[in-house]
Amino acid sequence: MFTESDTHRAIRDAVGSITEQYGRSYFAEHASAQTPTAELWEELGTAGFIGINLPEEYGGGSAGMTELAIVCEETAARGCPLMLLLVSSAISGELLAKYGSETQKRRWLPGMADGSSKVVFAITEPDAGSNTHAVSTTAVRDGDGFVLCGTKYFISGVDEADALVVVARSGSDASTGRASMSLFVVPTDSPGLVKHDLPVAAQIPEKQFTLFFEDVRLGPEALIGEWNEGFRQVFDGLNPERITGAAIAVGIGRHAVATGAEYARGRAVWGTPIGAHQGIAHPLAKAKIEVDLARLATYHAARLHETGRDAAEASNIAKYAAAEAAVNAVDTAIQTHGGNGLSVEYSLIPQWANARLLRTAPVSREMILNYVAQHSLGLPRSY
Known part of the structure; x- marks a missing residue:
């Protein structure tokens, strides 16, 4: 980006102005206590910046990845890096906006757009690491719904979130033998979802969690996109x-x-x-x-x-x-x-x-x- 538009400069100025009211001491205090930077998140959401990349018809700004990157950069440049912008606005927001059903979009995107709700992302596992094909959390069909079983590890911000986008093994590719994946939106209060704090030494506001899916039953509305197309x-x-x-x-x-x-x-x-x-x-x-x-x-x-x-x-x-x-x-x-x-x-x-x-x-x-x-x-x- 060699030159910047007036719109982009205005976004930078506005995000910077909001964030500077909080500043590095605010962030440091929350990082030390491992408590959410909720006030800043809420104010940015009200101003339209948390969901700047999400579709307008669901309360977002219908902007692109450049505009979301500006929000991420300017909050961090004022001493308040917000990691859940990466998780909720970028990963989960983009996936739900592109692959979610109309019901899912209307249920989750408005709150994600105005900052009143977060949807975090659950892919990593204790034994899988960077090898997504080794994901062992399974999704099996159960009537017209699904059952999830398994463990996720180092999942950020679960205590702040209303739902998770979960990556689960749903079968195997007949030609390669590799795991087939499916994506699900799972409310964080779902029966059978057990959450344990995962202590970390780093001073960051976002808590980390180990998640256990113990026969978590989901309706057909939980599947994001197509079955076995999650990878x-x-x-x-x-x-x-x-x-x-x-x-x-x-x-x-x-x-x-x-x-x-x-x-x-x-x-x-x-x-x-x-x-x-x-x-x-x-x-x-x-x-x-x-x-x-x-x-x-x-x-x-x-x-x-x-x-x-x-x-x-x-x-x-x-x-x-x-x-x-x-x-x-x-x-x-x-x-x-x-x-x-x-x-x-x-x-x-x-x-x-x-x-x-x-x-x-x-x-x-x-x-x-x-x-x-x-x-x-x-x-x-x-x-």
């Missing part, structure tokens, strides 16, 4: 996941560079601002360059996705570049602050935790390197 469908949610993850990382990087530069301008030792020394200035300059390059990659991927072109390579590259840039930017800001980098006052450690999380999730840097090696360079599959 194909779910990949339409993964590019938005990578793009919005990249946008959040870019925002974190921008926030870290700005915080580090401000400190370097004002902190004087022996009568000279520390930013006058190349040992401080050059790492910050390098961090800015890396974040700016990642930003270009992110909006290139967003544009490909929203215009219906193949965005897989670009989305993976953007996610990789942005996460690497964000981790380096926050680390550089911490180092610039010296001992103050670890203080609660400057709120950098929660930013580092979120940046470091994005280096691993929702797809690890190693799996992105595998993808580029195999699909872009034509090298033999390594896993």
